[in-house]
Amino acid sequence: LKQIPLFESLNDSERRRLESLLQRRSLEKGEILFHKGDIGSTFYIIIKGLIKIGVSNKLGDEVTLALLRDGDFFGEMALLDEQPRSADATALEDSILYVLDRNDFFPFLIENENAVRSILRALSMRLRRTDDLFAELSFLTVSARLAKRLLELAKPTQTHGEEPGEFRVQMSQRELAAMLGVTRESINKELKILKDKGMVTTSRNAIIIKDLDRLKRRTR
Numbered sequence: 001l002k003q004i005p006l007f008e009s010l011n012d013s014e015r016r017r018l019e020s021l022l023q024r025r026s027l028e029k030g031e032i033l034f035h036k037g038d039i040g041s042t043f044y045i046i047i048k049g050l051i052k053i054g055v056s057n058k059l060g061d062e063v064t065l066a067l068l069r070d071g072d073f074f075g076e077m078a079l080l081d082e083q084p085r086s087a088d089a090t091a092l093e094d095s096i097l098y099v100l101d102r103n104d105f106f107p108f109l110i111e112n113e114n115a116v117r118s119i120l121r122a123l124s125m126r127l128r129r130t131d132d133l134f135a136e137l138s139f140l141t142v143s144a145r146l147a148k149r150l151l152e153l154a155k156p157t158q159t160h161g162e163e164p165g166e167f168r169v170q171m172s173q174r175e176l177a178a179m180l181g182v183t184r185e186s187i188n189k190e191l192k193i194l195k196d197k198g199m200v201t202t203s204r205n206a207i208i209i210k211d212l213d214r215l216k217r218r219t220r
């Protein structure tokens, strides 16, 4: 529990008490924990793993709202506003979670001011991110958004045999489309333009950036 930012400020006896209230839940890679619209009465903290928060339409197009990792929490919204789950939660890797029931969530918050601060801080950061994303969606073209996202995700590894100065984005076109909130066809079209210009090459699950500086110029 000490490793989890939300519980950092608890003293030993508070921690022991909380431990007695928490259940553990394991998820296999690909397992869906809940769907948007489900009734929710539990709060989750990720001990280990990777959870995708996303929404989809009837055609099966998906948008990833967030990727949550070790120490992150989720599921607080349904508890706080007493509405159904606002999004789907799916494990992208084998994951282990702590589960806290609604009946224990509120007493825990009342007793732990620092935990309340952590949750409010995290909610505020999420809203900030969503505002940035909203501005991006309103002001930038798909091509600028793609360039921006590729630069954020680019890793300067040479472990896959890239040349010096090349960068790798380990992600499928489907995942990229979901992150940008656009269809796969439109990502495909944009990548083709970048390929034709010699800025990137693509393989099955990765995009190799050949010319970082030219890609940077496309972010405006």
Ligand code: CMP
Binding pocket: 040, 053, 065, 066, 073, 074, 075, 076, 077, 078, 079, 084, 085, 086, 087, 088, 089, 126, 130
């Ligand atoms: P809840 O609505 O109970 O279930 C889905 C959860 O996903 C939600 O609570 C939040 O914890 C989390 N969530 C929803 N939207 C976002 C977002 N934009 N960024 C991070 N987490 C989110």
